[in-house]
Amino acid sequence: MIHRKDRRDRTDRLGAPVRAENYIASSPPGWQGQLGGCGIASLISLKGERIGGERITRMLTIMEERENGLGAGYACYGLFPDRSDQYCLQFFFDDEEGKRNVEDFLQGRLDIMHDEVVFIKERSTISPPYPIVWRYFVDVPENRVWRGDRDLGEEDYLVEIVQHINANVPNAFCVSSGKDMAVFKGNGYSYEIADLYDLDRYSGTMWLSHSRFPTNSPAWWAGAHPLSLLDWGVCHNGEITSYGVNRKLVEMNGYRCTVLTDTEVVTYLWDLLVRRNRLPIEVAAFVMAPSTYQEICLLPPAERRLAEWLRITYKEAFLNGPFSIIVGRSRPETTLIALADRKKLRPMIAGLSPDDGVAYCASEESAIRIVEPDARTWAPGAGNPFIAVAGKGVLRRGTEPSFQGVRV
């Protein structure tokens, strides 16, 4: 039971006042990014079965010490089996004008096959105004041109469209743009956001979730996690001390930073390394959280050479500082990746249901036990990725040697 509170009285769990300003699609004036601690939780059905939103909500909300009501979010994969080949662009609009702006912009650039409002249960505990949340199922037209470029691949074209909207189209923000997935996030406690979107009505083969404890406000709905581009969804707990360096790399490769958080850059890095540069996931994870040169010296010669060249070539992609991240994608297969920094300064625990049907990753063991009391759990190593694929199983527990299973 949540008590109704006057807006001015809104406080966090420990009684600190929470500012009433509330920004949705448009960023707060003077926005320079946000930092703080977080809770993350995820699950994936290894058998490819659909799991309801109620389960991920319980996982996330149990970690109540990890949030202070300034943002939470969920991403669901395998969400639209009937429209799985269309990109789902899900938007926050400040108002009807934002919606018109986006629809005007999309006119002739994308083929809108279907659009619908995203259900929102308006609640008094979340400060109004409430966003208009809308989704468009789109196809990318054959004859596409972006700034004179006729040869842009479908996905690169969509990246340009989405990034252009987020940087330039007023009163609108595209929160997710992948196939067969969508992001549900906003400004509030994890249970409030789950309730707001009525997550129980959705089910999917994989869920990511995130609750935050930022050290600053105001809150910005679009800046909450998961951050998403194409089908990438990233939930991140940590503070990347190399942000300025990582940002340079993604900007050099044409990404435009609009959210100004390290998580945004991490999202673009996954897209750059895995989708565009086609690095295997284990290799991309090594790039982001590499072994020390001292450890590299001990690898067999071929692996050693690969490791050195990865560090040299992608040194701007090295995520320094404490982090644990959960990353999802729906293409080519629904995949869950979990990764902690190379010193493992932020928590990450993995678990498997007794029947090997569902895999979990979360900041705390409690998040796993609340939904799967008999789960087998283990801690993935520092800088060592956990990888699970729907329909295939856990491909990597996060305890194996760096390049196990990678052709070198």
Add this chain to the structure above:
Amino acid sequence: MIDAPSSRRLDHRLPERFMPTINYDLCRVCRRCVNECSYQALEFKESRVVPSGGCVACGRCIAVCPANCIEVRPVPPQFAPHGNWSERSRRSILAQASSGGVLLSSCGADDTHPPIFDDLLLDAAQVTNPSIDPLREPVETITYLGRRPGRLEVCDGKVIVQEDDTPLIRMDMPLMFGHISLGSISYNAQKALFMAANELRIVAGSGEGGLHPDFYQYADRICSEVASGRFGIKPEYLKGVAAVEIKIGQGAKPGHGGHLPGEKVTTMISETRMIPRGTDALSPYPHHDIYSIEDLAQLVSVLKESTEYRLPVGVKIAAVHNVGAIASGLVRAGADFLTVDGFKGGTGAAPRVIRDHAGLPVEVAIAAVDRRLTQEGLRNRVTVCAGGGVRSSADMIKALALGADVVMVSTSAMIAMGCRVCQQCHRGLCSWGIATQRDDLTSRLDPQVAAARIVRLYRAWNEELKEVMGAMGIDSVESLVGNRDRLRYRGPNPKIAEVMNVKHIGEGWG
């Protein structure tokens, strides 16, 4: 004739700037100071040592005095005070009116432009990220110098490493010794630098004076310089070394050439430079085969061809106002690494007017180059080296955070060997045996001892670098390079901060 001798001619002798002062109660009259003073500023007269004028404050007498009884005191201002006509400006005018020449000086610009380094403050980690103790946990400083591929190709899920195409040099710290030629410094001084670079596992510049056969043993730690004079360039100079660098300019004298006077061209120098003994070694102002960027591209190609693509080939430029665009041109011309030399960089001899007034502070130059190369998508292809006025590990760290992959140092290495920055290098009388070719002076420098001092200095800097990175929550130096978010500006002119893309103190990011 205006310059005719005259009975009324006055010498216009300038007042002394420094006065060696001897405590006669302690002096043992050993006369070591008199013998050691290469500027003949002390003499033995009437059973005691007395100053004889011309002291430059090189500090040699202080260091050798067994009784510790010498002080070198700056002479108080001897000119009537004037707010505009400083003593410095009046001295320059008087000297120039007497000599009619271009005033020469050495070491870096000693003018009053305050270093921007001093206006930058470093960040540290608190609460939201943990700091790291480098004595307990690894903090890495290994740095590679050379061209990087930008991305690795993947074929059938296999990552392709084409190692042979991209030669790189591995260094234990993000530091290199600048180019100081044999000729501008002594054999022993250069030997000490090479020994130290070898021990530190970093790279040392050869300077433009060729490479003495004795130093081939350090070749894999030496970056050979190809300057406009093309001195000493022969197969051994290019093939066994770590890297080759084309010198376009030098921070202390952008747009200027070089001039090693004939009296310094001894047998050894003449053999190493491959020029006749006793002739002036003149480096033209530009390379006379490089009058534009495409000419530079050709020389880069020639050097790559002649070294069979086994070595990184770099280009060094002085930091000038359009440095960003020039740097971009260098990368497009094929340079594997760039060196940007700021206007406070050292020199063995330069016209004072250029040394003190031309160029760009290295802090701004680094930020400009880093930003421009990033904008053009080239930054992850090259290594950017930068130096010129880096005095401490703090300057080094700030230069890294502004965007240099490798920081170039020279003057601090000279100081470690004994140099006191008296700025008389151009006179060839260095009492420490560094910037001189006189046998009696060069023999004062023991390369072994000097190298050990250099090694200790930079090992300490590297430890300090690790400490600062650890405090920032960064455990490897590549995550510091270009991380301007971790700097704040606290100086008098916020426009400088804006140009460098560094936030002002008091500005957070959340």
